[in-house]
Amino acid sequence: MAEGILLILSGPSGVGKGTVCRYLLTIKEALKLSVSTTTRPPRTGEVEGKEYNFTTTSHFKDMIKQDSFLEWAIVHDYYYGTRREKVRELLLTGQDLILEIDVQGAKQIKEKVSDAVSIFLVPPSREILEQRIIGRGTEDSERIRQRLETARREMDAYYLYDYLVINDTVEAAAGLIGSIIDAEKSKVSRGVRPPGWGGEN
Amino acid sequence: MAEGILLILSGPSGVGKGTVCRYLLTIKEALKLSVSTTTRPPRTGEVEGKEYNFTTTSHFKDMIKQDSFLEWAIVHDYYYGTRREKVRELLLTGQDLILEIDVQGAKQIKEKVSDAVSIFLVPPSREILEQRIIGRGTEDSERIRQRLETARREMDAYYLYDYLVINDTVEAAAGLIGSIIDAEKSKVSRGVRPPGWGGEN
Secondary structure, eight states, rough: OOOOOOOEEEEOTTTTHHHHHHHHHHHTTTEEEOOOESSSSOTTTOOTTTTTTEEEHHHHHHHHHOEEEEEEEETTTTEEEEEEEHHHHHHHOOEEEEOOHHHHHHHHHHHOTTEEEEEEEEEESSSHHHHHHHHTSSHHHHHHHHHHHHHHHHHHGGGGSEEEEOOSHHHHHHHHHHHHHHHHHGGGGTOOOOTTSOOOO | OOOOOHHHHHHHTSOOHHHHHHHHHHOOTTTOOEEEESSSSOTTOBBBTTEEEEOOHHHHHHHHHHHHHEEEEETTTTEEEHHHHHHHHHHHHTTEEEOOOOHHHHHHHHHHHHHHHHHHEESSSSHHHHHHHHHTTTTHHHHHHHHHHHHHHHHHHGGGSSSSOSSSSSHHHHHHHHHHHHHHBGGGGOOOOOSSSSSSO
């Protein structure tokens, strides 16, 4: 059986990674979201093993020491990471996985999983991204200024990715990512063979 | 403007390249069939410049001497070839082109156009291909034997291609090729840039 594909979905802050990712999971039933491990306490309604694997800071630090993570990061004082063994086991069963992750994490993973497929989601324009960040209306102006600056800096990283997808509409962006998955799974370099032709079965 | 993509569609004799290619052209309007040059006389209904560019053997041989072809071959005593300049001009205007071509021609083109995307169409199984070749019922048994042997030999070349597509149904195969085109056109390595972000327009 062919190994699963590890898909990295990344993009600037505010571009709508989460929305596109959730929609993609509804149209690509064979795809599963890779569940991160975090030290952040569960929010209301979050279920262990679904949104995250929840753990303690000391256990997380132990796992860092044991090089258990494909990538990890500290965000707003909490640790988040992707466990290497969990990803490897799922890929070996043929499961395709998607990881929604920031630019730094994507870099770390690409170094460790050379055949991971990395996708950078971008807004239709700079103005639209800025409107999305400002328009949330839940943050003070200093926080908004920071988020705008982060987003602009993150945009500069697009050239590190394999594919660039424009988030014009959620449906179109998810559809294109679906096409990228189908195309990648047809690559001869991934070990695809003619069916029923002897040798492979 | 980004350059167009040169798509090579190949596969064993009898796999249904022509049918898939024609269907693909109806669902991908931006895609055009690359018109070959041939010394074969036009069949009834064939229009110069549509199915082929028709020419004389002596002119074809001149063009071979001038290295005018990306690939050329002799099939049933007639010359067939793909003119380099014509392909280059169309790609430069952003036009995506598809070339339906045999294994030998595909090899020649991959050597000359390194970013061409090559797709190998295969039958769902060996038996199905054999049935398709035998089932045409228009040829004597020696000719069928030859075609079966050619098809088996051509199948061995699949590993030279970028993508492998199973011709289970014409619609599914053409749909997957459409996805491969969309994916390829989103590759950062092909010069895709974030829109409206300064620099690219």
